[in-house]
Structure formats: structure tokens, C-alpha cells
Amino acid sequence: MYTSFLYQHAPVLVQNIMLSVRALIRKLIREKHGNAKLLQQITAHSYNEQAINSFAAEQLQHTLANAAEKVPFYQKLNINMELGITDFPFIDKAMLKAQKEQFFSHDSNGVIVKGETSGTTGQALSIPQNLNSVLREQAFVSRYLTWAGFKKGDKRAWLRGDMVVPVATKSAPFWRYSYFENMILLSSFHLTVQSMPLYLHAMHEFGVDIIQAYPSSIVALAKYLQSTDAYYPGELKSIVTSSESLSKEHKALIEERFKCVVFDWYGLFERVAAIGSCEHGRYHIFTDYAYVELLPAGNMIDGRERAEIVGTNFNNSLYPLIRYKTGDYVVISHETSCPCGSSFPIVEQIEGRIGDYLIGEDGQKIAILNHISKGVKGVLACQFYQQQKEKIEIRVVVEPNVFDEQQKAILIHNTHERVGYSIEVQVNEVPQLEQTKAGKIRQAICTYKEHK
Ligand SMILES: [Zn+2]
Known part of the structure; x- marks a missing residue:
């Protein structure tokens, strides 16, 4: 809105x-x-370890059974439900991106709310939720x-x-x-x-x-x-x-x-x-x-x-x-x-995530950068560089078949919306982004300092 x-x-x-x-x-x-009922229940047990543990065990059992029964990724594994959670494989964002439909339950009636996350690497990921989840x-x-x-x-x-x-x-x-x-x-x-x-x-x-x-x-x-x-x-x-x-x-x-x-x-x-x-x-x-x-x-x-x-x-x-x-x-x-x-x-x-920022046209610090690549198709990772106030370079790792001139224009538009239109925004495709010592990718590298 x-x-x-x-x-x-x-x-x-x-x-x-x-x-x-x-x-x-x-x-x-x-x-x-x-x-209200759930709120009442989780509020009541906050100071009771035994009650929390039994609530959590029930939730976990329900989650595993639901997945094994209705979700293709887990159905294919043929997991014996006598076994515990440690018999399930680890998954990560890359797997979700590659097989996103596989995690969708068959039981998908009702309102579906889609939200996107991106995190440190700027890889947007769409996670559907139902109303109950919200x-x-x-x-x-x-x-x-x-x-x-x-x-x-x-x-x-x-x-x-x-x-x-x-x-x-x-x-x-x-x-x-x-x-x-x-x-x-x-x-x-x-x-x-x-x-x-x-x-x-x-x-x-x-x-x-x-x-x-x-x-x-x-x-x-x-x-x-x-x-x-x-x-x-x-x-x-x-x-x-x-x-x-x-x-x-x-x-x-x-x-x-x-x-x-x-x-x-x-x-x-x-x-x-x-x-x-x-x-x-x-x-x-x-x-x-x-x-x-x-x-x-x-x-x-x-x-x-x-x-x-x-x-x-x-x-x-x-x-x-x-x-x-x-x-x-x-x-x-x-x-x-x-x-x-x-x-x-x-x-x-x-x-958690590293709090990096850009400087906007009025000298304001803008740290909410993961929203910029939301809705832009084909961007696998992105990072912002700002060495001078008037210019921002976005380095992007892209899926070349999807990321086209139109998507590039959206990315530039989203950036302008947040930093202001007087700042020149340039998009450069790169094979890999710079990483920190801990292997993290900073959202932005801003060497320009307006105020200390
Ligand atoms: Zn405490």
C-alpha cells in the first residue's frame, strides 16, 4: 500500500x-x-520446563508426521516414523531455492500468504504460509x-x-x-x-x-x-x-x-x-x-x-x-x-546478520538493504558499494537466463526509492561477491563517511 x-x-x-x-x-x-487460546497456553507454560517440553515434543511429532505424509521432499525419503528428528537430513537455503515446490504440502487449501526473505547474501527466497501460520x-x-x-x-x-x-x-x-x-x-x-x-x-x-x-x-x-x-x-x-x-x-x-x-x-x-x-x-x-x-x-x-x-x-x-x-x-x-x-x-x-548501510541523498544511513532485491528475479546475491555520496554500485551475482534489462531496471528503481533519485545507481554483474573473514557477505561496503 x-x-x-x-x-x-x-x-x-x-x-x-x-x-x-x-x-x-x-x-x-x-x-x-x-x-487467544494459543497465546494463553504459551504464556501459562513459560516458567514450567516440563510443560514446555511436553508441548514442544507434541509439536515436533506433529510437524514430522505432517511432513512425512504430505510433503514431496519428505515423502520420497520414506522415513520410518518410529525414528526421530535426527534421521531427517539437514536442509539449507540453496536446497530450498533449487527444489522449492518439493517442500509445499499437498494440503494447501485456504489463503496462502507469500513472503520473501533474503538475509545476508541477498538471495531472495519465497516462503509460503497459511493464515494459521501467520x-x-x-x-x-x-x-x-x-x-x-x-x-x-x-x-x-x-x-x-x-x-x-x-x-x-x-x-x-x-x-x-x-x-x-x-x-x-x-x-x-x-x-x-x-x-x-x-x-x-x-x-x-x-x-x-x-x-x-x-x-x-x-x-x-x-x-x-x-x-x-x-x-x-x-x-x-x-x-x-x-x-x-x-x-x-x-x-x-x-x-x-x-x-x-x-x-x-x-x-x-x-x-x-x-x-x-x-x-x-x-x-x-x-x-x-x-x-x-x-x-x-x-x-x-x-x-x-x-x-x-x-x-x-x-x-x-x-x-x-x-x-x-x-x-x-x-x-x-x-x-x-x-x-x-x-x-x-x-x-x-x-x-546474526551484519548491519551494513548506505548513505542516502540527505545523509541518512540506510540499513534495510535486503528489501531492495525483493521482487527482482534472477538476482542470486547482491552487494552495494558506495565510495562517494553521489554514486552506488550494485554488484550482483545473477541467473543470466532470468535477470534481464527489465529486472535490472526494477533493481535500480528499488534502490532509488530508498536512497533518493539524485544518486547514480549502477549495476555490475560479477561472478562472486567479496566475503568477510568469517565467510559472510556484507550487504554493503560504504567507504564514504558523512558524519562520524
Ligand atoms: Zn532470562
């Missing part, structure tokens, strides 16, 4: 109404189909918000990748309101040094209780507060971050400048793992959300034991993924209990 001509050309008030109505419709659908996801998100102190009626700020304000808009307000959700939605695409005080003021004036943000956006505001030796003027219950990796240093900086605890959530569109930090800063693996295995990575970094997150989703019977290797890593913890009292196991830290 945000990129539609109608929305982009509507007055601010009409935009507020449009997005409020859309949010209301979604809320009504959620309420009609209901996830509703179940909501229940787990709702429980996490409750952990973060959210109560019905609380006011929230939403500072994430939604293009609520058209990129062509050059003057405030860079936020819109969702009336029925008590929410102010702020554009992370317009967050410049000049606009930062306005963002802080808008949230404070609205009386926000909880901020939900991309790490890169809220870190930028925390750094701004630090540079001006200031603190957020309002009183917050908490800040909830997700979708990008958040370092311990940045988490501490946000907590200091906003005077509240940061709850950091790790999840992915494949829905094979969810990990969230609690009020004591420990990361807990939500073992009732998915079956997570921690596969030893073999190599240690700075003397720390690392493991790859391998997950099995409980909440998407339409497209079940079993033992999916995420390519994301955790640092193992030796703690067995947390002062918060939760029974979910602990990991020391998540080493």
Missing part, C-alpha cells in the same frame, strides 16, 4: 486514515480467527511484547522498514499514526542527523510507552543523544528490537540513553527459530516455537564456542522445514538458569 500512487500522493491526514484502516482490518481478521506467529510475538511490559492500551512507536512516508517527502512530519493501534509509525528512511531531534520529540509528545525498532535506527538515535549529551526525555517501559543483529555495546548504549531495557528478538522468515532477550539481558531460545539444534561450528572466535542455528518450524504446516541450517550463529552459554525465572534455555549471544 505504501508504494501505491494513491497513498504516496494523498495528504498526510488521509495517509493516517488509510494506514489506520488497514491496521484495523488486520486486527479484526486476527480477532475473528483467534489466537496467526500463530502473532501469538508468539504478542507473548514477547508482554515480556517487554506491553499492556493493552499502551502507546507504541514503530521505527522499522515500513515506507510510511514517501521517499520524495523532504519535510516533517516523517511519521504517521495508526489510530486504532495507538501507534506512531516513523520512517527509518528519513532519519537524518537534522531530523533526529524531531523524531525524539514526536515520540515523546505522543507519550510512547514502548518503541519497536530496527537496531540500526534506534542505535542512530542513541548515538545522536550521546553526541548531544542528552537522554530521551520520556519514560519508556522498554524497547523491542529485531531483524538485524544488535551488538552488546549498542544494546548498552540504547539502554543508557533511553533509560530502559532493550528486548532483542531474533527470528527469520523461514520461521525455524526464535530467540529473545529477557529483562536480565539473557537470550532465551523459545523451544515451544520451533525445535532448535545448535550445530557446533568447529572454529572458535576469540576463544568462544560457536554453533550454527538449525531449526525445525512448528508453525507452518503448509511449508514445513525440518533441520534447516540458517547460516546464523550463536555463542554458547554455560548458564543453566536465569534470574528472570523463565525455563527457556540460554545462549550467550547471537551472531
